[in-house]
Amino acid sequence: MPAFDLSIEQLRRYAPAVAEPADFDEFWQATLVGAAGPVLIDVRPEPTELRLVDTWDVTFAGFGGEPVRAWYTRPAGVAGTLPAVVEYAGYGRGRGLPGERLTWPVAGYAHLLMDNRGQSGEYAVGDTPDPHGAPGGPAVVTRGILAPDDYYYRRLVTDAVRAVEAARALPGVDPARVVAAGNSQGGGLALAVAGLVNDLAAVLTTAPFLCHVQRALDLTDASPYGEIVRYLAVHREAEEPVRRTLSYLDGVTFARRATAPAQFGIGLRDTVCPPSTAFAAYNQYGAATEGPATPLREVHVYPFNGHEGGEAVHTRRQLRWLRTVLDPA
Structure with a gap:
């Protein structure tokens, strides 16, 4: 697929006004207050x-x-507290089996991999149901899409915030050094958490969805946007309520409220999450926060890659960058 979006020069300046509901902050404050309370339900060795x-099966x-289920994994035989990476999986994925994602624990971090409610079976198995029904389409991204209160991603973003709280409550985690990380849908969740949790240590987001x-x-028919x-295309009268609902989940609006250092990864041939949508979040990251300067941020661009981005090359850059952020000395 040839490059189809804006030029790299345009992308580096691209900071569009994104529709932001007047009650955006109140909506999310009320949502998270409704989820408050003890977070850990069960932690058992796996x-x-x-x-x-070493791995534990966590329910929070x-x-x-x-x-909500998750895998908690950390280097075996390592005593004391560790910084933790809370990772969010991509669209259609559950948490999978223990041992499928080992980069972070092998690198010396505690690692909490959150299950995606109701997304098991397309790419990886999961164990968390989504016991809600509301008018909308059959795809995950269209469940309850006619109203913000009913929308599937209201629930998933809340789960993602609570996953950070769960990580901080787990034994062996340094609560002051918790990182939100993810690719695609997971990258969108990491940005949402960055906008809702004001004391994260860092954010790692690649090819973020819902920005x-x-x-x-308008740009892509690829799923999940294509769904x-x-x-x-069938519910022609639903465009206005759908667009309103999505405005409460836009990653640009979350990114503007973020305060943690962030690293982005973007492929310029990405037709799943077009590069201009990710740059819209990157260029406005931290813009709405108080203080003399926006948070530390950097972006790595892959001109000849699509949704796969930089893969192992980018992972190495994430590891190096995160060390400098968490241990600057």
């Missing part, structure tokens, strides 16, 4: 055949106190 890491209270959503719907397009 037997594996891996000798260099997410949206509405509903149980500058109105532009994404919204196909819904609107």
